[in-house]
Amino acid sequence: MKVLLTTLNSKYVHSNLALKYLYAAGKEACGSLELREFTINNSRDYIFTELVTADCDAVCFSCYIWNIEKILELAADLKKARPRVSILLGGPEVSYDAEQLLREHSFVDFILTGEGEVSFPQWCEAFEKGISYERAAGLVYRDEDTISVNQGSPQPVDFTAVSFPYENFPYETDRVIYYESSRGCPFNCSYCISSLDKRVRSLPTERVKRELDCFLDKGIRQVKFLDRTFNWEKERTLDIFRHLIARDNGSTNFHFEICADLLDDEMLAVLRGARKGLFQFEIGIQSTNPETLRAVRRSGDVGKVLENVSRLVELGNSHIHVDLIAGLPYEDYRTFRHSFNDVYALGADNLQLGFLKLLKGTAIRRDGEKYGYTYMSKAPYQIISNQFISAQEICRLKQIETVLDLYYNRGGFELTLASAARELADTPFDFYEKLAEHYYSQGFQHRSHKKEDLYRILLQFFEALGRSSRFLPMLEMDLERTMNFDAVKKFKRKGWTIL
Structure with missing residues (x-):
């Protein structure tokens, strides 16, 4: 059986790490497993022709808020062109309402929920041998005229047992390389799907350093960590920072998402010794309104956050990206103005004025009625209004964002x-x-x-x-x-x- 792993990335320079993990996990279970990535900017005819002429028995799509609508359209047309091809969807955009998606889209045969490194090879084996799919944890599928949901949700995988995802592929020096050194998040932000996996699972630090050395040796332009809070454990963070500073090749940049609360004098002292351009930090401040932060379950001292970011900016050797989110509970136009001014004063290199997305599976989406949320019915489910801020005010903020x-x-x-x-x-x-x-x-x-x-x-x-x-x-x-x-x-x- 020939199985294709594919997706539509948001830009050419981006790549899909999940597919590489699945390829490594499933290559032994499939007779023929291939990986092919497209972008949302490729023409629909081009992608459709490539999928049809690939002559696969199954096409597996990795689904996110930026590509789900296009993927559903392509999958529907692919099924018309090749009725016997099996369509499998996976990823965060289909993991929280899989049964409903199957009922609404008859051309979809399988949805794999949650992490797939264990369940995907189980599905591959069943598909290859024509046997029962009951072993594939988290699989939702069509069984003749009924929809079957395998009992029990898939457990978080043993991340230390997952293979280095780049050992099967050439290094693409013209693209951003995505990398995970941990999964899960220690925080509980109500708008973020990462908060659903509260147990942080980290790779051994020595393994992380060996794998990062591979990127340094190949002269990769940028390595972007997908860890939701990279600096959650101080000693581990310092060890990796020191290693990258010592092994700096003079050109590779490493991007981290960090929590400003957790910065301290020692960490800032280590970062002071980094080459300018070695590190890039993304810091989600989101709001400086204490009532808003409590409502979305973000802990921390606003004053400390602002002070630590300011100190990081003052080092002057790293690109600093800070985020605000418009549309959070108890944040009206007036208080958002205050949050904006607080964050703007930090002098960061980039200030992203983002807008709340009520993502599937998140607590804030479940609590939508409590705060009077209206939001767009299709991905990315962006806020239209709530009881604190009107649709007109949101649009005015979008103009300011521009x-x-x-x-x-x-x-x-x-x-x-x-x-x-x-x-x-x-x-x-x-x-x-x-x-x-x-x-x-x-x-x-x-x-x-x-x-x-x-x-x-x-x-x-x-x-x-x-x-x-x-x-x-x-x-x-x-x-x-x-x-x-x-x-x-x-x-x-x-x-x-x-x-």
Whole structure:
């Protein structure tokens, strides 16, 4: 039997780690097991043709919020083209309502819930030999005219027994390499599916270091850890940081998601010794409103979080990405403004203004009625409104997100923004709110813009406020230090008028 593992990644530079784990686990149980990745940006006809001509007996899709709708469409068409092909779905987007999904989509034959390193080879063996599927824990499947649900949910796998996922594949130096050194999360945030697996399972530190050495030896551009809270255990974290600093090849970057509460003097002292660009940290602050944080079960001292992030930023040798989530309980437009200003003041390299997604399986989705949530019916299930913030206010925040990404996160406007956000409004939030109002009132949202046109748009905004003479010199300095010499010359020939 020929089985294909596949998915649609959000971008080409991304790759799917889960499929690599499944390939390693199932290759001995399948007569022929292949892995093929696409992206959501590939044309539907291209992916469809590739799947049909692959001539597989089963196609197994890894499903997430960014690809589930496209996968269901492809799977339905694939079943029409090849009626005898078996369709198996797995992943977080199908693990929490598998039985309902099978009832709604007759073209799906199997759904594998939870972690698959044990149950996937059990399914492979049954599929290959034509025997009962009862052994495959967490499998939901069609059995003639009925839907069968195997008894008991799949237990968390012994992560130490899982093979290094890259031993079967060439290293793709043009893609981000995803890596896990632990699974599970010690925290209970109500909006996160990682909170459902409360037992942290870590690989032995020496094994982690050996596997990271493989990436360093191959000169991988970026290794992104999928650990939900990498620094949950101090000594282990310090050991790995010290190893990476000592083995630094001068080019590889390592990305970690960390909890700011757990940073301390010793950890910051170790990080101070890292090469600039060796580490990148993502820190989910989400809100600075204590009532909101209690409601979503996030522990910690807000003041300590902000202080620790500020100290990490001050080191100046790591890219720092901080997150806010709009739409959490007890966070109205006014209090979100306060959270934004608190976090903006940290001076992080990137401030992601995200919007709550009511993911399947999460506590906040189950408590949706309690807080009056309305949310989009299809993935990614993003908030529309709740009893604290209106749909119109959410849309206004989306407009602010747009200009924040274009100007602050994209970079190249540092000198101008530092002064403008201080001089043109009471707070940084108010400045970006004004900039968003101008950007959208002029219709700039209707088309994409080259970087040089963003300078022109910003000058037009200053002109509307009667402050162009104050900020034009700063814009020119930002322009000249950001763009190459030829681009600056071309810009000056065209002038500052936005066409």
